Amino acid sequence: MTDFRVVPDALRTQAKELESTSGHYLTSSRYVADNRMGAYVLGVHGRDVATVFNDQLLLAVESKLKQTQKSIQEAAEKIAYVAWVFENKDYEYYQKFGYQNERLGN
Secondary structure: OOEEEEEEEEHHHHHHHHHHHHHHHHHHHHHHHHHHOOOOOOOOHHHHHHHHHHHHHHHHHHHHHHHHHHHHHHHHHHHHHHHHHHHHHHHHHHHHOHHHHHOOOO
């Protein structure tokens, strides 16, 4: 028995996993932005250090997390599109060569 949905289903599963991963990166970038080091955590004399640390952390880490999230999300969307293309092409071929009729018992 033949089945044309195996590869597209596997690709869709991969796309869903990537989309989930993308969400984790977005959550992480929000966490970085929402959890800044307190101004006096290093004492009165370390106040400027905390400010510089927070600013640099936001510039470096948060932006990289957001960029990575965007890339992963785009990959998920493209893999889902490839699954759709495979499914449609495979369906055409299966009809052309009579495999659909075999599956339906015709």
